[in-house]
Amino acid sequence: MLTLPFEEPHRMCEARFGASYSRESLPESLEQERQHDPGRSSSSLRETEDDMSDREEDDREDDQDENGLPKKRGPRKKKLGKEQHDRAKLRRQEANARERSRMHGLNAALESLRKVVPCYSKTQKLSKIETLRLAKNYIWALSETLSAGKRPDLLTFVQTLCKGLSQPTTNLVAGCLQLNARNFLTDHNGDIMFSGRSPYEAMYSYQGSDMNSPPGHSASTLESGSKPFRHYSYSSAYEPYFENPSPESGSPHFDGQLSPPMNFSGIFSLKHEEPPDYSKNSHYGMRYCGAPGRAALAHNSMYRVSPEARFPYDLHLRSQSFQAQGEVNGSFHN
């Protein structure tokens, strides 16, 4: 599910909590938090009820369940003096603040991850789980690309990217590429289904003004999002290109197979074979029409397309050498 941007003040608290708390300013921060976020009723409520719950806790010590056993397991809490109680409370508040700070750091890292996976959008953010899934697929696809040492088939690349993603995210990824998600759905048998056209033709929507729609806003993409999707898998189209099992291709042990196919001293590297000389071939790079700032990327795109295919991208004769990550990244981002 796609989520709203975190910048929305009523949703996000980055403004309230900076990168981290200074321990001295903690109680003040908590006070500011209360003042600035009246909507944060739960935690505030919890804190105001803190004293009450402490009292209840003391009372509860005599509580027993139906078996006559104490309801609370483990060693009973010592009764704290007021000073100790206040200190424990303060420590809990500090721990809460640290936890918030930690989670903010985690979110910041996740946000930076969002920016380097395909289809980054400030207005329509991927959820955390979808970001992680897409990142995993992206790494996988790039690894396979490096492993193969040749430009990937765009269809399989996109299919790998979308593997395991939710329908809305799949639509978004497809939308970023001006693809029609419906065209790489599978039939009941799990086979990739094309609507009687070549894969490339099937991937792109040519319906009316779609070609002029901004990325992610094509009518067909939206339409596809409004219809119920069948479940699909990429297994059949995946295997011919990728040597290794596809991510999550039905294997429950996939996570154990995720090690990068090309790993050299912990860093991805190309095979020692001579890299293919792409400049000798009449391969075409592509440039995303809706992204004028991407012009610089156009010449180095790794995707090969059929020159006769109708294509919503500017085509450029390729003359530069193969470059992988940056250009792929740039080509996918909208």
Add this chain to the structure above:
DNA sequence: TAGGCCATCTGGTCCT
């Protein structure tokens, strides 16, 4: 209204 996503609080566990 249900379900998804999120931030936060909280207590437990592990490590230094």
Add this chain to the structure above:
DNA sequence: AGGACCAGATGGCCTA
């Protein structure tokens, strides 16, 4: 002892 990390619980917001 204290901090980091984790997972469960909770409640708010949003969307279909």
